Amino acid sequence: xxxxxxxxxDRESEYFFKLNKEMIERKRAEQAAAEKAAPxxxxxxxxxxxxxxxxxxxLKEIALQGIxxxxxxxCDGIYFDAGELDILLDAxxxxxxxxxxxxxxxxx
Numbered sequence: 001x002x003x004x005x006x007x008x009x010d011r012e013s014e015y016f017f018k019l020n021k022e023m024i025e026r027k028r029a030e031q032a033a034a035e036k037a038a039p040x041x042x043x044x045x046x047x048x049x050x051x052x053x054x055x056x057x058x059l060k061e062i063a064l065q066g067i068x069x070x071x072x073x074x075c076d077g078i079y080f081d082a083g084e085l086d087i088l089l090d091a092x093x094x095x096x097x098x099x100x101x102x103x104x105x106x107x108x
Contacts, residue, residue, distance in 0.1 A: 050070070052072035052073075052074060052075060052077055052079075053079070054072065054075055054077050055072065055074045055075045055077075056074075057072055057073050057074030057075065058072075058073050058074075059071065059072055059073070059079065060072075060073055064078075064088070065088060067084050067087055067088055068084075069081075069084060
């Protein structure tokens with residue numbers, strides 16, 4: 001059995017104590033950095049919310065065969081949220097879906 005060092009710990013226990021202490025300090029620093037960056041991410045998300053990824057203009061929600069999709073007011077791009085395209089494709093034959101898209105451009 002190892003003899004205790006000056007702090008009452010043997011060398012092995014002291015090594016693991018220091019290792020755990022360093023890990024905890026590193027995790028606290030990472031968490032503090034993440035908390036500091038969170039408002040910046042929220043601000044960026046707010047600035048980009050309902051903006052076209054192509055041209056930056058506002059997106060407007062429109063109904064397409066019962067699904068709300070996003071349409072750009074600048075470049076007329078159509079954007080789907082997660083799962084919306086799957087719903088449309090499952091509900092309609094591709095020809096019907098393309099007919100639905102065509103009807104959007106005719107409304108201009």
